[in-house]
Amino acid sequence: MKVVIDGQSVEAEEGWTVLDTARYYGVDIPTLCHKEGLSPYSACRLCVVEVRRGERSKMVASCSCPVEEGMQVITKSERVLKARRMILELMLASTPNSKTLQCLASKHGLTKVRFKGESRDCILCGLCVRMCDEQMMGGAIAFAHRGVERKVSMPFHKTPEACRECGACLYICPVCELPCQGPMEPGELCNACLDELRLDPFPSGD
Template sequence: MVNLIIDGQHVQAEEGWTILETARYYGIDTIPTLCYREGLTTDSSCRLCVVEIISRGRSRLSASCSYPVQEGIEVRTNSRRVRQARKIIIELLLASCPNSKTLQCLASQYGIKELRFKVEDRGCILCGLCVRMCKEQMQAGAIGFFNRGVDRRVAMPFHVRSDVCRECGACLYICPVCELQCRGPREPGDLCNGCFEAIRIDPFPSRD
């Protein structure tokens, strides 16, 4: 057993567990995830599950979905620094997929009021969920990553329908961006912030 502290709570984890697994096991649900899914290998590509890890007096940010627990470390899942990092990640993801409801909702949750990055709708955040779903759960391996750097894309080989694709639709099901668009009233590239406004409790409501 490994002893560690998560958000001030002393917890015990099995050897080999990740910080994310441990946190969820103890009901700490302040770590948002996007590219992590139970039953699939971890990719650590979205970085949204970033947490602050304090060990030997030093604090650093790391992706909790792939960080194995260590004896004596202290983890903060929702500190100011972590929230700041997550805000930037969400903003960057939104800049490449402004119509994703998942991302818009996350932006509302984290109180992001404006997008500081140039919005360029690419329709994909390259989280790799569909690729792993296809390969690991559906045993097909019909789609994959191609090219490199800014040209990286998810596609089928030679851009023709693959023989191994059974059109099961699992890739569409798991995709966090190719879903119904957020219905909030907004201009293209705007943040809807509908949920943000809705959940905010104003202690001094005005009467007009």
């Protein structure tokens, strides 16, 4: 089918998502909760793009939105970039030292975080849960509670027998890695990552 991405008409296969199509043609869309080989979860919304049909447009998560004939996708409109900056800012409010988030924030031109959040070092992206369940066949962790109490947990807060301590959950976590070392006041982003970004423009690891 024919799809237009950022003004370029391209061919997409039935069953592809907008993200699949964009990446196939080398168009960068940042992601956090998406990984090849794991089921889509659409938790972070960082992959947001604008889809236009005639005069109407809507914002969708590209990782779970299937392509349709004649779809017009805009991956970097001001509306899209503003939404991504807001998402990153909100995530950084509760996970300020994540190097992945710091790098993505720098790449999106963020220099400050205006919000204060309770630090919890988890963005609830669900990658660890899906990795354990779908790739390691462990099923040792899951989400517990709802709303602001929601968190990844083990049953009864004890390591279950199903856990082989393989470390795959830590390996795939976008915020469990080495914390950002930049000199920062609370709420400031040092943007030191920008030098690294020139070497690796896609730090999300996908």
